[in-house]
Amino acid sequence: MEGSDKFFVVVIVMSIIFTGLGTYLFLIDRKLSRIEKKLKEFRGSKNNDK
Amino acid sequence: MIKSMWWKFLGLALVLYSIIAGLLIDVPALPVIHQTIRNLFYHVSMWFAMFVMLGTSLVYSIRYLSGFRMRDDLMASGAVYTGIFFGLMGLMTGMVWARFTWGDFWTNDPQLNGAAVSMMAYLAYAVLRGSIDEVAMRARISAVYNIFAFMLLVIFLGVLPRLADSSLHPGKGGNTSTMEGLDMTMRMVFYPAALGWILIACWLLQLHTRRRALIQGIH
Numbered sequence: 001m002e003g004s005d006k007f008f009v010v011v012i013v014m015s016i017i018f019t020g021l022g023t024y025l026f027l028i029d030r031k032l033s034r035i036e037k038k039l040k041e042f043r044g045s046k047n048n049d050k
Numbered sequence: 051m052i053k054s055m056w057w058k059f060l061g062l063a064l065v066l067y068s069i070i071a072g073l074l075i076d077v078p079a080l081p082v083i084h085q086t087i088r089n090l091f092y093h094v095s096m097w098f099a100m101f102v103m104l105g106t107s108l109v110y111s112i113r114y115l116s117g118f119r120m121r122d123d124l125m126a127s128g129a130v131y132t133g134i135f136f137g138l139m140g141l142m143t144g145m146v147w148a149r150f151t152w153g154d155f156w157t158n159d160p161q162l163n164g165a166a167v168s169m170m171a172y173l174a175y176a177v178l179r180g181s182i183d184e185v186a187m188r189a190r191i192s193a194v195y196n197i198f199a200f201m202l203l204v205i206f207l208g209v210l211p212r213l214a215d216s217s218l219h220p221g222k223g224g225n226t227s228t229m230e231g232l233d234m235t236m237r238m239v240f241y242p243a244a245l246g247w248i249l250i251a252c253w254l255l256q257l258h259t260r261r262r263a264l265i266q267g268i269h
Contacts, residue, residue, distance in 0.1 A: 019066065022066075
């Protein structure tokens, strides 16, 4: 591709959108991990009470 | 945490690379399809991801039938739903591509009709699951059906299009394979793209099943 048609700008825009989506996915993943950890602790403390 | 997540970042990086490189590399000049050959990196990757998801689902269905663990049923159904998602993406992107190269959104191509039939078979899986209330029975019946659905998928997408008299798809109906006509530059983008999307599909499947495991209290 020739660089004269500013096509690279479109490539940059698409890359930003995809990186944003990826970041969003990563944040969901981290939040899930936190909930899982909390649930594990909750289950653990319930067993200690018995 | 970063240690166990490396493959997710690899998937993101590979797809990002395929977006950038896929648009910037020089592609061979081909009649009719012209620049749309770049769709190969994105459209075909959807089908690769779908196949891996539905294959994963088959493995977990067989595992469920040999041990009756709810965790396996969760993975099997989650993989089918993720697979359906990528299948629908493949169908939609394929329809747009077909409109501008073959002239119509839907052509009477064995590959297209096969893809539609197999998607129907997996949508029926979702309907079947939704119609059974008893959890163990739902898991068992849908696992058996899933094995049957995968056989349909292999026949309709893997076997029949290759046996057909004619097809617009490369590698099918006596056409030469895409891979034979694919030059090295395009391979350097296509393989990472397919692998990247497969990894992202695995990530989506993992997020899906982890969320449902939390809701249903399966661990």
